Amino acid sequence: MTRPGGLPWFTGLLPVxxxxxxxxxxxxxxxxxxxxxxxxxxxxxxxxxxxxxLVVVQLSFGSSDTW
Structure with missing residues (x-):
């Protein structure tokens, strides 16, 4: 999910x-x-x-994540 202009809307870990x-x-x-x-x-x-x-959002994971 990106903001207008293509910047990420959210980066980092989700609070879950x-x-x-x-x-x-x-x-x-x-x-x-x-x-x-x-x-x-x-x-x-x-x-x-x-x-x-409702919206289904495809996730992408960076190489530095710890999931």
């Missing part, structure tokens, strides 16, 4: 547990979900309203 990072590396992609919710308890209502947006 090791098992999640390993699964993401094995799959090579993650599903990102956004919408009008600020807490997991609000997710169902946001989905029912049809206002969720």
């Amino acid at each position: 547990i090791r098992e999640w990072r390993r699964a993401a590396r094995n799959h090579g992609a993650v599903l990102q979900i956004t919408g009008p919710f600020a807490h997991p308890g609000q997710f169902r209502a946001a989905g029912a309203s049809g206002l969720l947006q």
Whole structure:
């Protein structure tokens, strides 16, 4: 995922547990979900309203990562 102009949107480790990072590396992609919710308890209502947006993001890993 890049910003306008092609710069990376995010670099570095994701703030997640090791098992999640390993699964993401094995799959090579993650599903990102956004919408009008600020807490997991609000997710169902946001989905029912049809206002969720989903995107699958392909991951790339640098040679210096420790995943």
